[in-house]
Amino acid sequence: MAKGKLKNTVSIGDVFAVSLPDGRYGAIRVADQIDKSYLIITTPYIGTEIPAIENEFLGDILIQNRFFFDNSRALLWVEGKVPKEIIYIGNIPFSDNKRKIFCSSFGGKWDDSVGMEVFLEWRWEHDRENFEKExxxxxxxxxxxxxxxxxxxxxxxxxxxxxxxxxxxxxxxxxxxxxxxxxxxxxxxxxxxxxxxxxxxxxxxxxxxxxxxxxxxxxxxxxxxxxxxxxxxxxxxxxxxxxxxxxxxxxxxxxxxxxxxxxxxxxxxxxxxxxxxxxxxxxxxxxxxxxxxxxxxxxxxxxxx
Known part of the structure; x- marks a missing residue:
């Protein structure tokens, strides 16, 4: 499937670009699936362009430190269909030793807010005073x-x-x-x-x-x-x-x-x-x-x- 097309079915390893509030892009990756629920990884990627599937950040998990997160991984279970607002990039298969990722956090419906963690972490690092005030x-x-x-x-x-x-x-x-x-x-x-x-x-x-x-x-x-x-x-x-x-x-x-x-x-x-x-x-x-x-x-x- 070509990059930028809507993907109606979801496979483990699929990578999607998400639009961030400031006009930049982040990226998420599907790590697991149970029925109609999907475990979503927010990657560390943040940039002005949709990343290519070869981008090295797309295989990593964002580490969160804003407020009380204390080096926690950006993982979340969601339910439902792929939001029409996000953009399919490609698929990065999981190697055998990285296949199983455990997470107990549930975020409800899969919508266009999933993947915003990278933007929040960026604000924590670069605009903390205003971020905390908001x-x-x-x-x-x-x-x-x-x-x-x-x-x-x-x-x-x-x-x-x-x-x-x-x-x-x-x-x-x-x-x-x-x-x-x-x-x-x-x-x-x-x-x-x-x-x-x-x-x-x-x-x-x-x-x-x-x-x-x-x-x-x-x-x-x-x-x-x-x-x-x-x-x-x-x-x-x-x-x-x-x-x-x-x-x-x-x-x-x-x-x-x-x-x-x-x-x-x-x-x-x-x-x-x-x-x-x-x-x-x-x-x-x-x-x-x-x-x-x-x-x-x-x-x-x-x-x-």
């Missing part, structure tokens, strides 16, 4: 927006059942997908109604932990209302996830004693339990809006205190 202003806007939004949970799963599913998390496993597998398997055997009620209960518990005092006690990237530097709304969400993953006793303790929040510990895969269970149960995508939003700054009372 992030703070955006988080403030989100915070104000959530403060005006009423939050009330819908029908939730009974606490005893909810915590029995959380108890199934297998932390003896090293792979995050294997850790959540017993919980996903158990929930997938229940009714669709139960899966939604589990998600509702999880969202509400995350919502309760979403307070300024809890955010101030999470270690290196704790919330500082004076400087607000290096605080990540996403990381705080994942830290709250780790509280729930530890079970009811730890959740109750942290809820009532914010100073006991875990320091620099997170567990993002908790958010995918209901999604995975629903898909396994129905074969469809999980589209459900909870009564309480678990995103950081949603709990107005918790952040105004």
């Amino acid at each position: 992030i703070r202003e955006e988080e403030k806007r989100i915070q104000e927006e959530y403060h005006n939004k009423p939050q009330k949970p819908k029908k939730m799963m009974k606490d005893e059942t909810f915590w029995s599913i959380i108890f199934l998390l297998d932390f003896y496993e090293n792979d995050e997908e294997k850790i959540i597998e017993p919980a996903v398997n158990a929930l997938a055997k229940m009714r669709v109604k139960d899966i939604k009620e589990f998600e509702e209960a999880l969202s509400y518990k995350l919502y309760l932990l979403d307070t300024k005092e809890h955010a101030k006690n999470t270690g290196e990237y704790s919330y500082n209302e004076i400087t607000q530097k290096h605080f990540s709304a996403d990381l705080f969400l994942y830290i709250r996830c780790s509280v729930i993953a530890e079970g009811k006793e730890y959740f109750d303790d942290c809820l009532n004693n914010p100073q006991n929040m875990p320091k620099d510990n997170s567990f993002e895969p908790l958010l995918s339990i209901a999604t995975e269970a629903y898909t396994r149960r129905t074969g469809k995508e999980f589209e459900y809006i909870t009564g309480c939003d678990y995103e950081t700054f949603s709990n107005a009372a918790g952040w105004n205190s």
Whole structure:
């Protein structure tokens, strides 16, 4: 297939150019596929032209260091068809020793925002002051927006059942997908109604932990209302996830004693339990809006205190 043509089918090793906000180009590469989900690598390439398939950067993985990323690889699972906005360049096959790449981060629908990490990293290196200012202003806007939004949970799963599913998390496993597998398997055997009620209960518990005092006690990237530097709304969400993953006793303790929040510990895969269970149960995508939003700054009372 010629470079620049839309590619309707996806193969492992396919490389695509993505348009960046400043008019330059980045590039992504497909590393794995499970059904209609694809593991996407963001490469280190950034330039004014669409790269040739021979470009040495297209075989590498971007290393991220902005804010809290700390040398993490730019990998993300996405679902759906190839966005029409991206440009097919060619295919770089994986060698046997690089074939399997593990990633537990899920980004939802594959759209034209996938691959923007290289632009964000460039701004972190070359325009950090303005970049940090924009992030703070955006988080403030989100915070104000959530403060005006009423939050009330819908029908939730009974606490005893909810915590029995959380108890199934297998932390003896090293792979995050294997850790959540017993919980996903158990929930997938229940009714669709139960899966939604589990998600509702999880969202509400995350919502309760979403307070300024809890955010101030999470270690290196704790919330500082004076400087607000290096605080990540996403990381705080994942830290709250780790509280729930530890079970009811730890959740109750942290809820009532914010100073006991875990320091620099997170567990993002908790958010995918209901999604995975629903898909396994129905074969469809999980589209459900909870009564309480678990995103950081949603709990107005918790952040105004």
